Amino acid sequence: MVGVTTHSTPPQLPAWRHVYSGKVRDLYVPENGSEGYLLVVASNRVSAFDHVLDPEIPGKGAVLTALSRWWFERIDLPNHLADGAADAPEVPAEVADRAMLTRRLEMHPVECVVRGALTGSGFLEYQRTGAVCGIELPAGLEDGDLLDTPIYTPAYKAPLGEHDENITFERSVELVGSETAEALRDASLRIFTRARDLAAERGVILADTKFEFGTDPRTGELVLADEVLTSDSSRYWDAAAYGDESLPRAQRLASFDKQIVRDWLSANWDKQGEPPVLPDEIVARTYERYAELYDRLTAAAA
Structure with missing residues (x-):
């Protein structure tokens, strides 16, 4: 992967063959030649500024996988999980807490981004053009402002090693x-609205997220794939902090993810050469932030 360093070797799993590793996840196919299944393993790796960092964040992969599974149970749309299939291969015990056995799909080259707030790259684009992915927005909005109606702002999933490109809906057509x-648009907006409302009941703001979808080649149905509504694919804010205007903006918009890592690197690295090793305190605080979101969302689950 261009511009990305990796420091850990994906585990060798009995009866599975490793086929790909991204910054965070490792993919495997059955060694018996079955083409219908894929094992998606969330590693404990953490990346920032196009580098995979040392050390890993112990427990991070399990938290992200558990959160994806929790959301899949609450989304009224077919998903790629293949748990319980009669002919499904066995998931190795050593990765069971951070692995998802999935159906193989024909993936769509569109990353389905939904924004319920104006921030990040969307805010930067808005500052330049007054719009996000071709969607005109009211003048005078500030970073972190919540949108009255969520907007769908797709991106083109670029080839390996390149950055995704924000596109208009017309380009997605x-x-x-x-x-x-x-x-894709209608499903993304429907899922986001359901998730935003549920998160709000737990004192959490879902600011934005991305979904990925594929088509099941056996049935032709649209299927929700990849991770869903995790800290790595979504931006969540604490509602109480967000509403406290006495707090600095950075604290009001502190997300439940690896922002702690990015902030530490920005203060301790000039982004030249290899990044420094993360201190134990940063590793521990990062895990705690991921775990806090999981606990807050799931503790009050009906």
Whole structure:
């Protein structure tokens, strides 16, 4: 992967063959030649500024996997999980807490981003153009402002080693066709609205997220894939802190993710050469932030 360093070797798993590793996840296919399944393993790696860092964050992969599973149970849409399938391969015990056995899908080249707040790259684009992915927004909005209605701002999933590209809905139609593009948009907005409302009940603001979808080649149905509504794919804010205008902006918009890592690196590294090793305190605080979100969302679950 261009511009990315990796420091850990994916585990060798009995009856599974490793086929790919991203910054965080490792993918495996069954050694018996079955083409219908994929094992997605969330590692404990943490990345920032296009580098995979040392050391890993122990427990992070298990928290992200558990949160994805929790959300899948609450989303009224077919997903890629293959748990319980009669002919499904066994998941190795050594990665069971951070692995998802999934169906293999024909993935769509569109990353489905939904924004319920104006921040991050969306705010930067808004400052330049007054719009996000071709969607005009009211003048005078500030970083972190919540939007009255969530907006769908897709991105093109770039080839390996390149950065994803924000695109208009019209461009997504050119990529996948009007029927599929509309289905991706409608499903993404529906899932986001349900998740935003549920998070709000637990004192958490879902600011934005991304979804990925594929088509099941056996049935032709649209299927929700990848991780879903995790700290790595979504931006969550503490509602109480967000509403406290006496706090500095950075504290009001502190997300439940690896922002602690990014902040430490920004203060201790000039982004030249290899990044420094993360201190134990930063590793521990980062895990605690991931775990806090999981606990807050799931503790009050009905």
